[in-house]
Amino acid sequence: MQTNISIWEKDSFFAPQDIIIVGGGLMGLWSAITLKEKKHSLRITILEKNITPLGASTRNAGFACFGSPTELLHDAQTLGESTMLSITEKRFKGIEKITHYFPKHEIEYDPCGGYECITNAQFKPDTIHDSIAYLNQLLAPITGTKHTFIRNDAALSTLGLQHFDALIQNKMEAGLHSGKLVQALQMEAVSMGVQILSGIEVTNCLQQNNGVQLHTHQKIVFTAEKVLLCTNAFSNTIATGHTIPVKAGRGQIILTSPIQNLPLHGTFHFDAGFYYWRNLGNRILLGGARNKAFEEETTTSLTTSATIQTALEDFLKTHLHPSIHYTIEQRWSGIMGFTVNHLPYIHFIEPNILAAIACNGMGVALTPIIAEEVADRFIQ
Numbered sequence: 001m002q003t004n005i006s007i008w009e010k011d012s013f014f015a016p017q018d019i020i021i022v023g024g025g026l027m028g029l030w031s032a033i034t035l036k037e038k039k040h041s042l043r044i045t046i047l048e049k050n051i052t053p054l055g056a057s058t059r060n061a062g063f064a065c066f067g068s069p070t071e072l073l074h075d076a077q078t079l080g081e082s083t084m085l086s087i088t089e090k091r092f093k094g095i096e097k098i099t100h101y102f103p104k105h106e107i108e109y110d111p112c113g114g115y116e117c118i119t120n121a122q123f124k125p126d127t128i129h130d131s132i133a134y135l136n137q138l139l140a141p142i143t144g145t146k147h148t149f150i151r152n153d154a155a156l157s158t159l160g161l162q163h164f165d166a167l168i169q170n171k172m173e174a175g176l177h178s179g180k181l182v183q184a185l186q187m188e189a190v191s192m193g194v195q196i197l198s199g200i201e202v203t204n205c206l207q208q209n210n211g212v213q214l215h216t217h218q219k220i221v222f223t224a225e226k227v228l229l230c231t232n233a234f235s236n237t238i239a240t241g242h243t244i245p246v247k248a249g250r251g252q253i254i255l256t257s258p259i260q261n262l263p264l265h266g267t268f269h270f271d272a273g274f275y276y277w278r279n280l281g282n283r284i285l286l287g288g289a290r291n292k293a294f295e296e297e298t299t300t301s302l303t304t305s306a307t308i309q310t311a312l313e314d315f316l317k318t319h320l321h322p323s324i325h326y327t328i329e330q331r332w333s334g335i336m337g338f339t340v341n342h343l344p345y346i347h348f349i350e351p352n353i354l355a356a357i358a359c360n361g362m363g364v365a366l367t368p369i370i371a372e373e374v375a376d377r378f379i380q
């Protein structure tokens with residue numbers, strides 16, 4: 001029996017739930033909304049460790065990611081064409097779903113299109129044409145166009161970029177405001193009757209005969225018929241007795257001062273997605289360089305490091321036209337969850353505990369659709 005909890009609290013905030021979702025990031029929020037849509041009577045509570053969600057969802061770059069050509073080619077090679085297409089289709093549909101749910105202005109959704117910058121050292125110039133043709137043919141049934149990717153090298157200089165040899169453009173990708181998206185999702189979930197309790201850290205989830213008991217750092221014990229773990233890179237600390245195959249990967253970001261007449265507009269990828277940048281109004285947001293120090297960046301520590309910050313600053317100096325003047329005004333990091341095969345991990349780790357984690361750095365567009373899979377598994 002828990003002590004020092006009033007009957008009022010016990011019967012309301014801490015009452016037994018049909019589903020408790022641990023983790024209030026994009027995965028947890030989209031799942032709560034989708035579950036409610038499937039069955040409105042479900043009593044659902046989200047338990048979030050921090051005051052605001054704190055992992056990847058409010059710390060990312062805000063790309064509604066469709067996928068860059070080199071990433072898709074790599075996925076087709078390593079995972080097979082059909083798996084690559086299935087995950088790309090989820091992202092495509094995820095972007096559509098975001099725009100269906102929220103007015104564009106509310107989440108600062110900008111259908112700016114995406115670009116992949118390429119150097120000859122990375123990609124043999126004479127193979128680009130064939131690779132684009134190959135991808136376009138595969139992707140046409142998903143995107144509804146024969147020209148998902150187009151080569152547009154001439155745009156490099158008009159966008160203020162230098163020291164790249166080729167540019168591939170797609171119209172599918174967009175930019176958005178990650179904080180406003182999470183806020184909008186929270187409001188939507190609450191309006192549907194989902195309870196969100198922040199500042200509650202789950203320390204252990206115990207499968208019982210008829211449900212799950214959740215112990216928390218705050219010494220409050222919750223019970224639910226089913227539990228959904230949306231704790232991404234932080235999952236292994238609460239799934240006692242289970243090893244969840246997710247590895248933390250820190251992502252660091254820098255943001256420039258406002259730049260007068262900034263020519264750059266869109267979302268940009270380089271080096272198989274290890275560098276990514278976009279305009280945020282008239283500033284540039286750049287993230288990545290994790291491949292410069294993989295081991296150091298395999299961490300859940302939300303700090304920044306000199307190695308990565310220097311690599312990011314050097315990247316801007318090299319690739320932005322020298323006529324573009326700026327200072328670095330803000331720096332931050334977030335934590336991603338990765339699996340070995342780069343596919344999300346959606347598995348029952350106990351009969352009543354489902355883990356839905358590891359969007360491998362692409363959760364903005366993926367989580368709305370993975371949430372549907374989660375809801376289907378919970379409500380048959």
Ligand SMILES: Cc1cc2nc3c(=O)[nH]c(=O)nc-3n(C[C@H](O)[C@H](O)[C@H](O)COP(=O)(O)OP(=O)(O)OC[C@H]3O[C@@H](n4cnc5c(N)ncnc54)[C@H](O)[C@@H]3O)c2cc1C
Pocket residue numbers: 022023024025026027028047048049050052053054055056057058059060061062063064065200201202203230231232233234235238250251252253287333334335336356357358359360361362363364365366367
């Ligand atoms: C720097 C960076 C840039 C990125 N850029 C992009 C991008 O441009 N486009 C894109 O699609 N994706 C991007 N991503 C990835 C994307 O943000 C993630 O895939 C997505 O946010 C994952 O959402 P999530 O809900 O699974 O995880 P998270 O957002 O990490 O949420 C997990 C939540 O669980 C909570 N939690 C953890 N442990 C507990 C516990 N014990 N009890 C209670 N709560 C707990 C955490 O506080 C956290 O709020 C980026 C990520 C980073 C770090």
